[in-house]
Amino acid sequence: MIQTPYLLFLGDAPDALSGKVAQGIKDWRPENCVGQIRMEGCKADIGLADLTLEEAKARGAKTLVIGVANRGGKISQAWKKVLVAALEEGFDLASGLHNLLRDEKDLVAVAEATGQVLHDVRVPEVEYPIATGEKRRGKRVLAVGTDCSVGKMYTALALDAAMRDMGQKSTFRATGQTGILITGDGVPLDAVVADFMAGSIEWLTPDNDPDHWDIIEGQGSLFHVSFSGVSLALVHGGQPDALILCHEPTRSHMRGLPGYKLPSIEAVRDLSLQLAQVANPACRVVGVSINTQHMGEEEATRYCAEVEARLGLPTVDPFRHGAARLAEALVAL
Amino acid sequence: MIQTPYLLFLGDAPDALSGKVAQGIKDWRPENCVGQIRMEGCKADIGLADLTLEEAKARGAKTLVIGVANRGGKISQAWKKVLVAALEEGFDLASGLHNLLRDEKDLVAVAEATGQVLHDVRVPEVEYPIATGEKRRGKRVLAVGTDCSVGKMYTALALDAAMRDMGQKSTFRATGQTGILITGDGVPLDAVVADFMAGSIEWLTPDNDPDHWDIIEGQGSLFHVSFSGVSLALVHGGQPDALILCHEPTRSHMRGLPGYKLPSIEAVRDLSLQLAQVANPACRVVGVSINTQHMGEEEATRYCAEVEARLGLPTVDPFRHGAARLAEALVAL
Numbered sequence: 001m002i003q004t005p006y007l008l009f010l011g012d013a014p015d016a017l018s019g020k021v022a023q024g025i026k027d028w029r030p031e032n033c034v035g036q037i038r039m040e041g042c043k044a045d046i047g048l049a050d051l052t053l054e055e056a057k058a059r060g061a062k063t064l065v066i067g068v069a070n071r072g073g074k075i076s077q078a079w080k081k082v083l084v085a086a087l088e089e090g091f092d093l094a095s096g097l098h099n100l101l102r103d104e105k106d107l108v109a110v111a112e113a114t115g116q117v118l119h120d121v122r123v124p125e126v127e128y129p130i131a132t133g134e135k136r137r138g139k140r141v142l143a144v145g146t147d148c149s150v151g152k153m154y155t156a157l158a159l160d161a162a163m164r165d166m167g168q169k170s171t172f173r174a175t176g177q178t179g180i181l182i183t184g185d186g187v188p189l190d191a192v193v194a195d196f197m198a199g200s201i202e203w204l205t206p207d208n209d210p211d212h213w214d215i216i217e218g219q220g221s222l223f224h225v226s227f228s229g230v231s232l233a234l235v236h237g238g239q240p241d242a243l244i245l246c247h248e249p250t251r252s253h254m255r256g257l258p259g260y261k262l263p264s265i266e267a268v269r270d271l272s273l274q275l276a277q278v279a280n281p282a283c284r285v286v287g288v289s290i291n292t293q294h295m296g297e298e299e300a301t302r303y304c305a306e307v308e309a310r311l312g313l314p315t316v317d318p319f320r321h322g323a324a325r326l327a328e329a330l331v332a333l
Numbered sequence: 334m335i336q337t338p339y340l341l342f343l344g345d346a347p348d349a350l351s352g353k354v355a356q357g358i359k360d361w362r363p364e365n366c367v368g369q370i371r372m373e374g375c376k377a378d379i380g381l382a383d384l385t386l387e388e389a390k391a392r393g394a395k396t397l398v399i400g401v402a403n404r405g406g407k408i409s410q411a412w413k414k415v416l417v418a419a420l421e422e423g424f425d426l427a428s429g430l431h432n433l434l435r436d437e438k439d440l441v442a443v444a445e446a447t448g449q450v451l452h453d454v455r456v457p458e459v460e461y462p463i464a465t466g467e468k469r470r471g472k473r474v475l476a477v478g479t480d481c482s483v484g485k486m487y488t489a490l491a492l493d494a495a496m497r498d499m500g501q502k503s504t505f506r507a508t509g510q511t512g513i514l515i516t517g518d519g520v521p522l523d524a525v526v527a528d529f530m531a532g533s534i535e536w537l538t539p540d541n542d543p544d545h546w547d548i549i550e551g552q553g554s555l556f557h558v559s560f561s562g563v564s565l566a567l568v569h570g571g572q573p574d575a576l577i578l579c580h581e582p583t584r585s586h587m588r589g590l591p592g593y594k595l596p597s598i599e600a601v602r603d604l605s606l607q608l609a610q611v612a613n614p615a616c617r618v619v620g621v622s623i624n625t626q627h628m629g630e631e632e633a634t635r636y637c638a639e640v641e642a643r644l645g646l647p648t649v650d651p652f653r654h655g656a657a658r659l660a661e662a663l664v665a666l
Contacts, residue, residue, distance in 0.1 A: 131559040133590045194530050194563045195523040222565075225612045226464040229566030230527045236558035257466045260611075271607070278593075279558045 002094045002119050002184040003062035004032040007051060007086075011079050012039045013068045019044030021096065022067025025182050028157050032184070034059040039078065044068065053082075053089040063119070065181055066095040075099050083107060087116045094119040096177030121180040124192050124200070131198035131237050133279060138208030141330055142240040143218035143289070144272045146262045148227060148255045150248040151291035151318075152218035153179050155326075158318035159244065160215040162327035169212040173204050175234065179217045189219055189230055197230065201237030213330060216240065222271055223263040224254055235272060239279045242333055243272050244326060245313075248291040249303055265307065286329040288315040335427045335452050335517040336395035337365040340384065340419075344412050345372045346401045352377030354429065355400025358515050361490050365517070367392040369400075372411065377401065386415075386422045396452070398514055399428040408432050416440060420449045427452040429510030454513040457525050457533070464531035464570050466612060471541030474663055475573040476551035476622070477605045479595045481560060481588045483581040484624035484651075485551035486512050488659075491651035492577065493548040495660035502545040506537050508567065512550045522552055522563055530563065534570030546663060549573065555604055556596040557587055568605060572612045575666055576605050577659060578646075581624040582636055598640065619662040621648040
């Protein structure tokens with residue numbers, strides 16, 4: 001568990017897009033952010049107060065989160081000046097980078113000397129159990145996709161927010177690096193050892209109040225041959241009561257797999273439901289989330305209406321339309 | 334890759350069953366075994382010559398393989414006397430135990446001093462790639478099961494032997510500890526990190542001659558909620574041209590999951606084929622392998638005939654009937 005609130009480190013971000021992790025944290029958990037810290041030449045600005053380490057500390061920040069993709073996959077010496085100073089100022093560090101904090105000897109040495117913690121959210125820090133398949137109390141919904149990177153995390157975060165707006169008990173359950181940094185907790189599923197994948201998701205979504213919903217971030221796709229095993233571990237470990245289908249309609253092929261066409265939303269509905277009902281026979285598909293970022297307003301509205309008519313399920317783009325209709329479908333279940 | 338031939342270590346095995354890894358190696362790769370080595374009180378005997386380390390070395394043995402399950406999950410001091418002596422005699426060591434050789438400081442020190450290798454086949458030693466899904470040359474068949482431990486490894490080994498008896502080009506591809514020790518090579522799939530599961534199977538079954546068959550050992554079951562993700566990675570990473578369905582008819586519930594009934598063979602056929610055709614639209618189900626160890630001869634024969642009539646597929650227990658009919662079905666494809 002990463003201590004909040006955060007100071008968001010944007011470093012020398014070459015453009016706005018490279019700061020998207022910081023942007024995500026600010027969008028979804030503004031209450032966790034006291035400000036941003038940027039180096040000379042930084043081209044990203046997520047619209048928070050620019051603070052020094054001292055100022056952020058005075059405002060209560062506990063962890064400096066690396067909210068920027070690094071250049072060349074390396075934690076640079078220029079970054080390290082700030083990271084070392086942050087440790088010395090009493091901050092923990094958190095990062096989702098491939099280049100692990102723990103692999104940098106100087107950072108490790110300073111962290112030990114100052115008693116601060118280095119969080120590499122890409123690396124599991126828990127010994128997860130083997131899944132038991134036992135029925136758990138409380139409700140769970142899982143976002144499943146026709147492909148990778150179609151908006152499953154966004155959908156789950158928007159659904160969680162909509163549920164809480166409606167006064168429902170709801171917790172977003174992160175299964176990837178960005179989600180873990182946003183909420184401070186979760187399972188980096190793609191880095192979990194095969195035998196423990198489903199068990200890690202059972203661990204993430206334990207017994208809860210009967211009217212509480214875990215909103216589980218999906219990963220990959222059952223139809224994506226590189227990562228389908230990860231997706232199935234979510235379906236069986238998550239034991240969902242409800243599924244939300246996620247789709248991006250303009251893709252010409254599966255992400256990273258030029259020879260593979262996307263499955264239809266119906267194919268994902270049928271396969272996901274069949275597999276989910278192995279672990280929870282009561283599971284239902286409750287709605288569809290469409291990522292219409294590459295469509296105009298009119299085309300997006302028409303496409304959602306068409307899918308809604310075809311599948312008989314509430315269909316929205318949570319970014320354009322909000323996720324209230326998906327939340328209502330959950331509550332109605 | 335473990336160097337052959339082997340000297341099989343049976344230690345102080347408390348009963349015959351605890352020597353089943355050694356038995357498997359002897360049954361399937363007798364040409365890899367120069368003999369067995371047993372300690373005082375050993376209750377297992379796989380029928381090979383009892384040799385001293387010196388005798389085995391003189392007969393060409395290169396690796397001492399731990400072919401016995403250890404008591405209490407620990408490599409005992411009594412065992413270590415033999416293991417250290419083996420290293421000093423110039424043997425490598427190979428083990429599939431949870432208690433890793435590399436976690437024993439004395440073994441590591443002696444291995445370094447003598448220049449011998451410690452193989453823990455439970456731990457991946459390769460940096461596997463992410464799966465690409467690209468079509469590979471050569472043919473592949475995968476054993477899929479209604480449950481864990483229904484005889485997928487046995488089926489694959491028997492099929493590989495039958496194929497070679499018929500003069501076909503065939504390679505058994507191990508995906509678990511025992512299979513790796515039997516053949517000296519393979520992927521310990523249950524210990525691979527999630528993102529690389531399918532890629533590890535692509536790596537294991539690369540391009541080959543057009544008329545060569547990889548016989549891939551299956552793991553888990555698509556219907557077993559603890560391990561289904563591992564099974565799906567095999568289906569998508571293996572890109573099989575053919576599937577063999579494996580079943581044990583006397584189970585009252587899924588292994589380790591008291592609340593879960595076994596799926597029908599038909600359900601496994603339909604789901605496996607649908608998923609396999611994502612990676613290889615030409616995939617076909619070619620046969621059924623029944624583990625009839627808990628049935629009498631007559632009951633076993635009747636059951637196989639009944640399944641054969643119901644599914645219209647050659648159905649055998651490879652242990653009782655051999656795997657020739659499954660091999661013929663493969664060749665006919």
